[in-house]
Amino acid sequence: MRQSVRALGLTVTISLLLLFAFLATAIYSVVQTSLVERGIELGETQIRVFNNEFMLSIPLKVNNTGYYDLTEVRITTTLTSREGGVLAANTTTIDMVERGISVTAIHRLSINMEDLLTNMTYLLVNDTHFNMNSSIGFRYAHVLSFQITVTNTTMPWGAPFSALNLTGVSHPLFNGTHLLLDVALEFENHSFSDVMGTLHFKAYNRGGTYIGSGEDFLYAPIGSGPIEPVNAVITVDNFSNITGEGYLEVSLDTSFLENPLELGRLDYD
Amino acid sequence: MTEIMAEMRGDETTGRTWLKILLPRILRAAGWGLLMGGELLIMSYIPEVGGELYRYLPIEPMEFSNFLILFIFFEVTIQLLRGTIFPYALRTARALISMILLVTITNGGVMTMTIQSTPETPLPTGMGIILSIDFKAVLSVFLLLSLLSIIKNVLNAIDFMAKTEETGFPLELP
Numbered sequence: 178m179r180q181s182v183r184a185l186g187l188t189v190t191i192s193l194l195l196l197f198a199f200l201a202t203a204i205y206s207v208v209q210t211s212l213v214e215r216g217i218e219l220g221e222t223q224i225r226v227f228n229n230e231f232m233l234s235i236p237l238k239v240n241n242t243g244y245y246d247l248t249e250v251r252i253t254t255t256l257t258s259r260e261g262g263v264l265a266a267n268t269t270t271i272d273m274v275e276r277g278i279s280v281t282a283i284h285r286l287s288i289n290m291e292d293l294l295t296n297m298t299y300l301l302v303n304d305t306h307f308n309m310n311s312s313i314g315f316r317y318a319h320v321l322s323f324q325i326t327v328t329n330t331t332m333p334w335g336a337p338f339s340a341l342n343l344t345g346v347s348h349p350l351f352n353g354t355h356l357l358l359d360v361a362l363e364f365e366n367h368s369f370s371d372v373m374g375t376l377h378f379k380a381y382n383r384g385g386t387y388i389g390s391g392e393d394f395l396y397a398p399i400g401s402g403p404i405e406p407v408n409a410v411i412t413v414d415n416f417s418n419i420t421g422e423g424y425l426e427v428s429l430d431t432s433f434l435e436n437p438l439e440l441g442r443l444d445y446d
Numbered sequence: 447m448t449e450i451m452a453e454m455r456g457d458e459t460t461g462r463t464w465l466k467i468l469l470p471r472i473l474r475a476a477g478w479g480l481l482m483g484g485e486l487l488i489m490s491y492i493p494e495v496g497g498e499l500y501r502y503l504p505i506e507p508m509e510f511s512n513f514l515i516l517f518i519f520f521e522v523t524i525q526l527l528r529g530t531i532f533p534y535a536l537r538t539a540r541a542l543i544s545m546i547l548l549v550t551i552t553n554g555g556v557m558t559m560t561i562q563s564t565p566e567t568p569l570p571t572g573m574g575i576i577l578s579i580d581f582k583a584v585l586s587v588f589l590l591l592s593l594l595s596i597i598k599n600v601l602n603a604i605d606f607m608a609k610t611e612e613t614g615f616p617l618e619l620p
Contacts (some may be wrong), residue, residue: 178608180599196587314578321541322580345509 203318206243211323215238217250217315226370229433231285237313239271240279240328245318247274249310252284254311255395256332259298264288264307267430292432298438302341304367308354326419335367338374338429346409346425346445356380356411356419358389374431376440378409380446384425389413395429422446475525482521487514513547531610534603541596545589555582 210216220236241247250271256264269284294301309332314324319409341364350357358378366372374395380388391411397403409425414416428437490496490511500507520540524533549555558578563569 178601178605182598182605185594185598185601189591189598192591193588198586200584290479312507320581320583323576324578324580326574326576326578328574328576329569331572 181263184329199318200399202244203321206245207317207321207323210241210243212245214240214242216242217243217247217313220311224369229234229290231288231290231293231369235286236281237269237284238279238281239269239274239315240440241274243276246276248316248319250274250280250313250315250399252313254284254309256286256288257310259307261304261308264293266323270355277389279402286430291435294433295435300334300336301434302336302338302364304336305334305338307334308332320333326385335369337366337368337372337431338364339367340364341429341440343440343443344428346443349445351413351419354413356390356409356413357413358409358425360393360407360425360443362395362403362407364397365402366399371396371398371446372431375429376407376409377430377437378388378411379426380411380413381426382418382420384420384435386415386418388415388418390422449461471528474528475522478525479518479522483514483517487518489513490514504576509551516543530607531603534599534606538596538599540602541592541599545592548585548588548591552581552585556580 188200191391201209216239218238220238224235225232225234233254233256235252237250237252239247239250246295251268253266253268255266258264265286267284269282271280271282274280299305307326309330310326310328311330312324312326314322316322342362344361344363346358346360349357359381360376362376370396376393376395377390378392379390382388389411391409393402393407393409395407396405413419422445424442425439426442429440430437453551490499494520495615496507499608517540521544524540526537527533527536556578561569561575561577563573569575
């Protein structure tokens with residue numbers, strides 16, 4: 178019995194020593210890899226808008242210089258609105274990075290502009306910010322899991338028609354077939370790409386009788402307002418309704434809006 | 447030792463004899479107590495070292511001190527009572543307590559730390575960084591080994607009892 182107990186004691190001691198040696202090397206190695214040599218690195222975030230998709234790309238580079246394998250390397254990002262609603266979420270996983278190997282993956286987060294702006298029309302004209310929660314996690318040596326979560330990182334949102342304002346209509350002119358009006362429109366494109374849209378006009382006389390409708394094309398490069406003055410060219414349906422004064426109903430249509438956005442009513446005389 | 451035992455078995459034990467028995471035990475107990483947590487306890491009371499130490503430990507300074515004091519107490523008692531059945535019982539109790547404390551302190555092997563904004567590393571307002579470490583597998587192995595250690599101590603105690611049944615119980619300390 179004494180021999181068996183001694184053997185058991187020796188087994189426990191050796192196993193404990195092995196466990197501590199493994200823990201020490203694993204912790205040293207993970208600190209060296211992730212903190213000292215920056216083996217797990219996030220590249221520069223790129224934002225682009227393509228085909229009505231607002232896309233955020235984050236390159237994830239994992240260079241395993243440690244003694245053990247890195248598995249289940251996972252990056253998760255969740256973009257939420259100011260009110261807390263989830264706008265988009267995605268997870269990118271690298272199954273395994275063996276020691277001495279370097280792997281790069283691109284983490285993408287995309288939002289459909291049509292869905293976003295249809296549900297939150299104010300984003301079309303108001304600059305704001307989104308909140309981003311991101312986490313990066315990995316398993317080291319198959320037994321130790323690490324996760325770093327960064328909450329409430331703010332991401333600015335630049336409105337494509339920031340501070341849109343219709344200030345007035347001037348110089349109404351009827352040329353026999355069309356009613357021509359100069360529309361004073363102010364806004365600045367704060368988004369990540371050039372914006373295009375169509376302004377729809379409906380003309381009415383003072384008594385509210387419909388006169389006709391027209392439209393004008395709108396284009397604004399990044400960081401500036403419309404490059405050309407806006408002219409409302411109204412195709413008149415019923416000439417007898419023209420009284421020389423009335424109002425215009427203006428709406429904006431862009432490729433990322435399901436339905437045109439009503440901008441309001443402008444008087445002319 | 448044999449001389450002491452012979453002296454003890456013979457005439458009435460003198461203070462000198464007891465001193466000869468107890469002094470090495472006390473010295474050994476002090477040495478082991480220092481080795482098994484005493485040095486950490488002393489270091490933790492040095493503000494320059496203790497402050498830095500507690501920055502990285504996920505437990506309260508008071509809790510950590512109590513933890514160390516408990517282990518030093520166990521080690522000192524085990525060393526003082528060598529040659530009796532008590533060290534086996536104490537080792538078993540120590541293994542059990544370490545298992546419970548380890549599971550409690552490490553939250554079952556999943557530790558979460560919130561990194562606060564400091565003047566050296568300021569974080570934007572509202573931003574938070576949470577670091578989470580999951581070492582349940584390692585903790586399970588440690589608990590398993592602790593269980594084996596408990597079994598070993600129980601078997602040792604049985605062996606000790608069987609042996610003393612044959613040779614007789616040692617003299618009681620004053």
